[in-house]
Amino acid sequence: MGAIDVDWRDFFPYLRWFPNKSLEMNIERMDKRRKAVMKTLIGQQEKRIASGEDVSHSYVSFMLSEAKVIPLTYAHEDTELGGYHIPAGSEIAINIYGCSMDKKQWDEPEKWKPDRFFSSEYDSTDMYKTMAFGGGKRICTGSQQGMTISCMAIGRFVQEFKWRLMEREKDDVDTLGLTSSKLNPMCAILTVNLQD
Ligand code: HEM
Numbered sequence: 193m194g195a196i197d198v199d200w201r202d203f204f205p206y207l208r209w210f211p212n213k214s215l216e217m218n219i220e221r222m223d224k225r226r227k228a229v230m231k232t233l234i235g236q237q238e239k240r241i242a243s244g245e246d247v248s249h250s251y252v253s254f255m256l257s258e259a260k261v262i263p264l265t266y267a268h269e270d271t272e273l274g275g276y277h278i279p280a281g282s283e284i285a286i287n288i289y290g291c292s293m294d295k296k297q298w299d300e301p302e303k304w305k306p307d308r309f310f311s312s313e314y315d316s317t318d319m320y321k322t323m324a325f326g327g328g329k330r331i332c333t334g335s336q337q338g339m340t341i342s343c344m345a346i347g348r349f350v351q352e353f354k355w356r357l358m359e360r361e362k363d364d365v366d367t368l369g370l371t372s373s374k375l376n377p378m379c380a381i382l383t384v385n386l387q388d
Pocket residue numbers: 195264323324325326327328329330331332333334335337338339342
């Protein structure tokens with residue numbers, strides 16, 4: 193949640209001094225809760241390791257052994273990435289919207305064409321194609337579960353119900369923040385699909 197929260201000051205770096213208290217408090221609250229959970233998990237794992245239990249295949253052990261966890265978007269030292277020179281101290285934001293609209297990667301990217309994923313050209317298991325789950329070492333650990341639940345839920349909604357828009361409802365999707373959201377909540381009428 194914190195990662196996709198938008199701080200408008202990022203778009204106007206010269207206004208960085210301007211306070212944005214609600215965002216900062218929100219991030220602080222999430223950070224406290226995350227730290228409390230992580231501290232407990234790490235504590236439990238450390239106890240298991242100290243007792244000699246073999247926990248080498250656990251995710252937390254892996255993270256503990258590689259504990260120099262590097263945020264994806266901050267360059268600690270001068271580095272080369274994809275042929276670009278990134279000076280130390282730079283913050284890097286990946287333009288996922290731009291990647292998803294890249295015509296070299298996607299045929300008619302602006303069109304809603306879920307059928308495109310039937311083609312072998314678009315491998316739905318290729319996590320880097322959409323970056324929906326992030327990437328690298330900190331990639332979403334629940335990606336498989338997220339994919340399974342989302343696909344199953346959407347499939348069931350489509351199979352079990354007939355969908356139609358409320359009268360005068362129009363397709364007014366627009367991009368707000370970092371994700372695409374409806375400008376106004378969509379009102380749809382669902383009826384149970386009794387045909388099958
Ligand atoms: C469709 C559903 C989901 C989406 C779109 C999603 C997306 C993401 C994204 C974008 C990240 C940040 C990755 C990065 O920093 O590169 C993330 C991290 C994470 N997600 Fe998910 N996620 C989903 C479902 C889940 C589920 C079901 C779980 C757990 C059961 C989960 C657990 C996590 C955890 C633990 C992290 C932090 C990983 C780390 O920092 O090492 N996610 N997720």
